[in-house]
Amino acid sequence: MPGVVINMRGLFDRIAVLILFAVLIVVGASGAATSALAGPYEEALPGFVADSFSDTATAIDQAAASGSALAAPLLQALKDQRLQFSAAEKKVLIKAPDGKFIDAATGQPFAGTVPADLSNVRLNNRLRNVLDAALGSLTLMAADPNKRYDAAQSVFKSRDAATLPALEKALAAEQNARVKAAMMQAKAAIAIISADAPAADKIAAIAVVRDRGDQDAMALLQTIPANAPPDVLAAVTEAKANIERNLALWATVQNLWYGLSLGSVLLLAAIGLAITFGVMGVINMAHGEMVMLGAYTTFVVQEVIRTRYPGLFDYSLTIALPLAFIVSGTVGIAIERSVIRFLYGRPLETLLATWGISLVLQQAVRAAFGPTNKEVGNPSWMSGAFDFGGILITYNRLWIIVFTGIVFVALLGMLRFTRLGLEMRAVTQNRSMAAAVGIRTARIDALTFGLGSGIAGIAGVALSQIDNVSPNLGQGYIIDSFMVVVFGGVGNLWGTLVGALTLGIANKFLEPFAGAVLAKIAILVFIILFIQKRPRGMFALKGRAIEA
Amino acid sequence: MQAHPLIRMLDRGSTIFLVLLGAFAIAIPVLNLLVPATSSLHVSTYLVALLGKYICYGLLALSIDLIWGYVGILSLGHGAFFALGGYAMGMYLMRQIGTRGVYADPILPDFMVFLNWKELPFFWYGFQNFGYAMFMVLFVPGLLAFVFGWFAFRSRVTGVYLSIITQALTYALLLGFFRNNFGFGGNNGLTDFKDILGFNVQADGTRNALLVISCLMLAICFLICRAIVTSKFGKVLVAIRDAEARTRFMGYRVESYKLFVFTVSACMAGVAGALYVPQVGIINPSEFAPGNSIEAVIWVAVGGRGTLIGAVLGAFVVNYTKTFFTTGLLAPYWLFVLGGLFIGTTLFLPRGIVGTWTHWRAGVKEKSEARRSAEAEDGAIPTTGSPSTQPGAAE
Numbered sequence: 001m002p003g004v005v006i007n008m009r010g011l012f013d014r015i016a017v018l019i020l021f022a023v024l025i026v027v028g029a030s031g032a033a034t035s036a037l038a039g040p041y042e043e044a045l046p047g048f049v050a051d052s053f054s055d056t057a058t059a060i061d062q063a064a065a066s067g068s069a070l071a072a073p074l075l076q077a078l079k080d081q082r083l084q085f086s087a088a089e090k091k092v093l094i095k096a097p098d099g100k101f102i103d104a105a106t107g108q109p110f111a112g113t114v115p116a117d118l119s120n121v122r123l124n125n126r127l128r129n130v131l132d133a134a135l136g137s138l139t140l141m142a143a144d145p146n147k148r149y150d151a152a153q154s155v156f157k158s159r160d161a162a163t164l165p166a167l168e169k170a171l172a173a174e175q176n177a178r179v180k181a182a183m184m185q186a187k188a189a190i191a192i193i194s195a196d197a198p199a200a201d202k203i204a205a206i207a208v209v210r211d212r213g214d215q216d217a218m219a220l221l222q223t224i225p226a227n228a229p230p231d232v233l234a235a236v237t238e239a240k241a242n243i244e245r246n247l248a249l250w251a252t253v254q255n256l257w258y259g260l261s262l263g264s265v266l267l268l269a270a271i272g273l274a275i276t277f278g279v280m281g282v283i284n285m286a287h288g289e290m291v292m293l294g295a296y297t298t299f300v301v302q303e304v305i306r307t308r309y310p311g312l313f314d315y316s317l318t319i320a321l322p323l324a325f326i327v328s329g330t331v332g333i334a335i336e337r338s339v340i341r342f343l344y345g346r347p348l349e350t351l352l353a354t355w356g357i358s359l360v361l362q363q364a365v366r367a368a369f370g371p372t373n374k375e376v377g378n379p380s381w382m383s384g385a386f387d388f389g390g391i392l393i394t395y396n397r398l399w400i401i402v403f404t405g406i407v408f409v410a411l412l413g414m415l416r417f418t419r420l421g422l423e424m425r426a427v428t429q430n431r432s433m434a435a436a437v438g439i440r441t442a443r444i445d446a447l448t449f450g451l452g453s454g455i456a457g458i459a460g461v462a463l464s465q466i467d468n469v470s471p472n473l474g475q476g477y478i479i480d481s482f483m484v485v486v487f488g489g490v491g492n493l494w495g496t497l498v499g500a501l502t503l504g505i506a507n508k509f510l511e512p513f514a515g516a517v518l519a520k521i522a523i524l525v526f527i528i529l530f531i532q533k534r535p536r537g538m539f540a541l542k543g544r545a546i547e548a
Numbered sequence: 549m550q551a552h553p554l555i556r557m558l559d560r561g562s563t564i565f566l567v568l569l570g571a572f573a574i575a576i577p578v579l580n581l582l583v584p585a586t587s588s589l590h591v592s593t594y595l596v597a598l599l600g601k602y603i604c605y606g607l608l609a610l611s612i613d614l615i616w617g618y619v620g621i622l623s624l625g626h627g628a629f630f631a632l633g634g635y636a637m638g639m640y641l642m643r644q645i646g647t648r649g650v651y652a653d654p655i656l657p658d659f660m661v662f663l664n665w666k667e668l669p670f671f672w673y674g675f676q677n678f679g680y681a682m683f684m685v686l687f688v689p690g691l692l693a694f695v696f697g698w699f700a701f702r703s704r705v706t707g708v709y710l711s712i713i714t715q716a717l718t719y720a721l722l723l724g725f726f727r728n729n730f731g732f733g734g735n736n737g738l739t740d741f742k743d744i745l746g747f748n749v750q751a752d753g754t755r756n757a758l759l760v761i762s763c764l765m766l767a768i769c770f771l772i773c774r775a776i777v778t779s780k781f782g783k784v785l786v787a788i789r790d791a792e793a794r795t796r797f798m799g800y801r802v803e804s805y806k807l808f809v810f811t812v813s814a815c816m817a818g819v820a821g822a823l824y825v826p827q828v829g830i831i832n833p834s835e836f837a838p839g840n841s842i843e844a845v846i847w848v849a850v851g852g853r854g855t856l857i858g859a860v861l862g863a864f865v866v867n868y869t870k871t872f873f874t875t876g877l878l879a880p881y882w883l884f885v886l887g888g889l890f891i892g893t894t895l896f897l898p899r900g901i902v903g904t905w906t907h908w909r910a911g912v913k914e915k916s917e918a919r920r921s922a923e924a925e926d927g928a929i930p931t932t933g934s935p936s937t938q939p940g941a942a943e
Binding site for chain 2: 339343347349353357360362527531533
């Protein structure tokens, strides 16, 4: 497959250029101190001036062996036909892509007058092979293990036999186990595609590649021709099956992780609703707008920080959390006192009235902040990602899962162990009895509604990190939230937890087969059917009181 | 002694409503077509289309009132049936375009050519036939309502739960119809219609005819609703609304009653959608948005639920307000007004306009009768507690 090989080479080149720039920056920073001493590197330079292929070959090897940080940019320039020499002044210059000249001896911009007789250092095919090997060995021998690892990876992908000598040399010197394994894999990759390697070597190489177990290993094994010796083919088939199993396992893990991530978002959005709807029996269609208010609070906090106290940016979410709780909670209490308290026992009417409230809140936010999306930044500890086996885990999702867990446990603890929680449960279970023992039910109603709304607000802070902050933010979550609460069972926080995680994970497992939208439709249809079987959700409360 | 069913069905309010509707259906086309444009009495074609749209909304509101006002089923997904009827009509109109589309394909609508489809999906077959399309206008929403209702009512999903899953139903359809490969034009929906039964959709005559047909359908559906709610069947429905468990214990098959009315109501909503599409010239997935269905519920609440006439009146009042607010400088305030209507109606006008009016009338009548009887038999206790014409909290 020549096309693929060329692409791999292109990738390799690009990586090499990146490394080159990195080296240039390092050299620029360390200044002239490193280049003042005449070492093997400087001794190699005159070889380029001779304009003879054999001298150039010697010079390449010398430069590569010198261990100087300047060697890589020099050889890269040679490879790109940007290395020029002046026979008259015995100077070697690197012509940078922007047309300026760099003195190859010092790595600094060339200060003097540019010699008139500059010409390119010429290459032939033999020299190009020498050069490639030298370049490969240079990065394979780099001081930074990450750089060596990347170099080994790019050799694995390019499977360029010319790098084999450099690779073997690097392998002999390598101490770092991770880099060593990558180099072994690179070596195995070269052995697998080489035409003349003995079958036993190939089988050993296939075993090494099999242990790598990812898509690249699979692609490599695909290149083995069907007319290879039967024992090699048997090894390939075994290795492929092994890799497929491995890939399937990681795909499952990835689906689980994404599902957990989606489930935690659903739980965050729904958990406040589980209180207002589940515990109080109030259908709060403005719940999504409470989430939106929390997200806008985050935006405002970040704006203030950005303009006044830029140093506090990393703490913006920590500051926004209590504020969002207060803002949404206060609005919630205001709604309860002004509208909902007149509508207890008429759930369908609360539904309509709170829908009206949601429209008013949306339009108010639109009037205040404009209809467009607002930019909310990730603090540094929430941006970025890391590899975990075969999957990529982003920090913001990870933090949201952690945060959701904290909110859930805190809420559970609050309802279970505090006086307010006790009174809330008393009022929702038997209002008149609660009133009879001296609990101020009206106050508890307001506080419960405020608590549900406040939790929606802090959900908004988290969701602002992964979603667009716009006046429509809440609309996107309201139906999902109701589905979670209805599915999980009303009046039961554990039901909400199980409901959210089940729906999140089911969604992510359906997506590869059906696509995101169809998966969502399938989930909605499933819930509609599920409600038939268990009209009160998964963990329904039993008894007469809830039949009302 | 029973009065003739037709007379019993048409009380004074209904008669007035039908006469007014008839007068409206005659007056508007006359004022549009026969009165010269210079006259101050002339009704513009724009207004004809707008009024036609209101009539369709009125029919949708009527269908919601039938199930919400009389059986206590609050459907937050009735817009789905409306839109399905609309799509059935839209598919017929799409097939009528023929070679006049942008790509001039005689069979495939433009969006299919654009998506590089080679042949018509099977569910588009037959829609070139008007009769078949009209059958589908009733059949598709009816079938969906029947299947959905069969599942929901049999397992006794009621009240809030039913409302929420009807909302999920329309949301699922919204997501589906937004997809390009679903076969209904995706995001853009169906538009650019040309002919209906050979008449130009844009022509003044056609618009007026559509308005008259809409009024006619509204009148027919109103009579059907009246017939349902004034019959013995209707009494059972009200019994279900007020005490479902008791009605069931008395031996009525509550599910069957609900299922029948729900299906009839969905068919009416489908008819409303079918009439709506040629008058506005487009049908797209946004009709499935849950917000639309909820808005339709507020028309009923404003007009007065359980009054039939009130639903139509509410649709007119709210939509006229909407037109007034969304054109011109007041546009940014429309959502405040709509939100205020939702809150205000539930808090201060729970019976709606018509309900409040009839309640007040009943109160006045009762007082005057009490006074008369007090004058007649000095000191006698007046009879109190007139039968409420209005539902309490339906759950």
